[in-house]
Amino acid sequence: MKKIVLLALIIASFFSCQRNIKNEKDNVIAEHIDFDIPKINANKVVNDKADLLGYWVGEFDVNEKAADTSYKYDDDYSKKITFSIDKIEGTKIIGHSVVGGNIEKFEGKLINYTDDFEIHVKEPNSKTSNGKFVLNIAKNDSILKGDWVPYTKSNKVLQRKLSLKKKFFVYNPKNKIMFNYFDSEKFNVIKDTFYEEDSLGNTISSEAYEDQAYFTTTDTIFHLNPSTELFNKELVENLSKGDIFILRNLIFARHGFSFRDKMLRRYFDNIEWYMPVFSDVTKELTDIEKKNIDLLLRYEENAKEYYDVFGR
Template identity: 30%
Template sequence: MKLTNLFALAILGILAACGNEPKPPGDSSLNPSTQDAALTGTSPGILGSFVGDFGTNKITLLITKVLKDTIEGRSVVGGNDRPFIGLVTKKDSVYNIDAREPGDDKNDGAFKILYKESNKDVVVGNWVPYKETPQLKAKQFSLSRKSFVYSKDVGIYPQASQRLLKDDDVNNLTKWELEVMRNEIFARHGYCFKKKNLRETFEDRDWYVPHTTDVKNLLSDTEIKNVTLIKKYEKYAEDYGDEFGR
């Protein structure tokens, strides 16, 4: 049996055993027999990457697989990259998706998503956390289709991904400017930041699409060397900033 199928069975088994877990509003079960209709044909348009506001953060919702009435994907938001699995039903040209994250992370919850063939570039819906807290509440969203594309040419400091930096490129920058320059390298690769100040810095930029929480194997040799150089100057700015009035 494929690992994907084992994962699916495990998740559905956990959900069946945990009947007291919160469910999305209006959802009675993840059993297909309780849904309006069985999925008889799936538009390829339902697959893809959808991006938009998710409370105060930006989320990327990736729908990666639909097999019969089972749907799989990932949500990338707030420094977290979480898989989800669930059921999709179709009535006329409207798809209803009920999907759940595994539940082994305190930020996990359940999605209820609506997708219409008449508007293939948008999904709308809500998300409900399994354990609501003052910091973690239900959210509504409207996301637009947008795929991650790596580009060396975006950002305030694109040279940090284009060529090896020299001392003259960084020695007159403030500590914050250096931090932005360094983290732009990660942002170009779609890194989803945990730090709130960095999320706020990048999430309002049109080119930025949070796509992953691990970019270690994505950086070029040039970018790796530039990160090392920038960090050295960040440390210098931290140690000697007051002395030099920076």
């Protein structure tokens, strides 16, 4: 029977000497954008313009009806977005969006109709990847819907549709992950040979074959908590690279860090409690989390690389 081998890949360190979170590909943190923390209104149902203040979270999906059929959809077809309404001054609305590891300010106007509110805001037009939002919410409703339209059309920047619900960010060190991380883009080709034997154990024939071994985690990640348990070297030295990678980034996810790495975004975006809110959370880390991050980083490079399907 073919052996299925799971390859754990070395992931670049996430910290500089100032403990800044680094991106796997370009080794820089997301551009830091200063913004006003919204004076969050606790009402999830909107009847007054003050009820709009706060974080609105949901899917940032490609709008297929508006997309040119010649466009080539990238792997970021769907992302999670946090649309933050920070201030409302008369008819002027000010805020910022957090999506794909990027934070962009926006401002525009709020129209107060008899039965609904309409929001028209624009991001800075200095970037070709930016655009404008047109959103609407009926009064006595809790879902903000609409579109984002890019300033420049291309096969990588597509018009998006949004359906958002108001959420409140709360750091919870006990937030859990419920499924394994699997990176289909990181693999190695494993060469092996299949041997057919007779009843006496003699080889009748052999056939060379190739398998793909992927970067993944084991079920160990479901039983460890890097935010509340102080890890020791005996524990960490037996973890796979994938386990270390996710346990380390779980700490940042709990603090609302907006990941730039596509596969990390895809993994955490599918977790209900996760909210991308901040570009840098290093000042929010607890003492236990800082110590665990340091320990995990020391062992990540030399962690075991190969695991079979059972994680042995």
